[in-house]
Amino acid sequence: MGLLDITERLHAAERAAGRAQGSVTLIAVSKVQPLDRVEAVLEAGHRIFGENYVQEAAGKWPDLRDRFGPVAVHMIGPLQTNKAKLAVDLFDAIHTLDRPSLAQKLASLAQARGACPQLFVQVNTGEEPQKAGVLPGDLEGFLKDCRALDLSPSGLMCIPPEGEDTGPHFAMLARMAADHGLTGLSMGMSGDFEAAVAHGATHIRVGSAIFGARSYPV
Numbered sequence: 001m002g003l004l005d006i007t008e009r010l011h012a013a014e015r016a017a018g019r020a021q022g023s024v025t026l027i028a029v030s031k032v033q034p035l036d037r038v039e040a041v042l043e044a045g046h047r048i049f050g051e052n053y054v055q056e057a058a059g060k061w062p063d064l065r066d067r068f069g070p071v072a073v074h075m076i077g078p079l080q081t082n083k084a085k086l087a088v089d090l091f092d093a094i095h096t097l098d099r100p101s102l103a104q105k106l107a108s109l110a111q112a113r114g115a116c117p118q119l120f121v122q123v124n125t126g127e128e129p130q131k132a133g134v135l136p137g138d139l140e141g142f143l144k145d146c147r148a149l150d151l152s153p154s155g156l157m158c159i160p161p162e163g164e165d166t167g168p169h170f171a172m173l174a175r176m177a178a179d180h181g182l183t184g185l186s187m188g189m190s191g192d193f194e195a196a197v198a199h200g201a202t203h204i205r206v207g208s209a210i211f212g213a214r215s216y217p218v
């Protein structure tokens with residue numbers, strides 16, 4: 001457990017996959033963690049974090065950035081359209097572009113500010129009715145719509161179904177990204193990031209294995 005241990009395991013996974021050290025970005029998922037744990041990881045030198053809730057992130061990161069300097073913060077939770085403006089002001093990347101209305105909103109915000117956070121399209125690889133994400137069969141059309149709006153997603157993101165072997169989902173996401181010329185792959189969490197790295201993840205999202213268990217489930 002802890003940042004050092006996860007960093008070592010990540011380097012071993014990169015080596016095992018024949019990938020260069022540092023080719024995978026470790027996003028430390030700090031949602032609902034007590035501030036002292038987040039500060040400890042910042043003090044250890046880590047500068048890339050992930051958050052699930054716009055409001056929580058907005059209450060935490062402006063101050064932490066004042067104190068610690070530039071920190072990349074990635075939005076990895078569902079994004080409501082009415083929070084999109086706050087989100088583009090706050091986040092360096094959004095991993096949960098999952099529907100046309102959000103694409104339209106992000107496109108108009110990007111136009112107005114002349115810049116856009118890095119974007120990942122969330123794909124519902126398990127085709128679960130309750131889960132966000134573009135269905136695999138709709139991805140091509142959705143990417144076309146994004147490009148027509150001048151948005152250029154750089155990769156794909158998935159959250160495989162609970163309790164299933166994640167390997168086939170990671171493999172599927174990697175194949176879809178390659179098919180569409182996208183280089184980013186946001187996949188893998190505390191329990192399965194090594195498998196994700198083996199399947200080509202460029203961004204892993206690790207929370208509890210770095211910070212410890214969250215005090216309430218989300």
Ligand SMILES: *Cc1c(COP(=O)(O)O)cnc(C)c1O
Pocket residue numbers: 029031052076077159189190191205206207208209
């Ligand atoms: C919370 C969360 C994570 C981190 O989960 P852990 O199991 O604590 O590593 C990763 N990705 C998403 C989308 C999450 O919501």
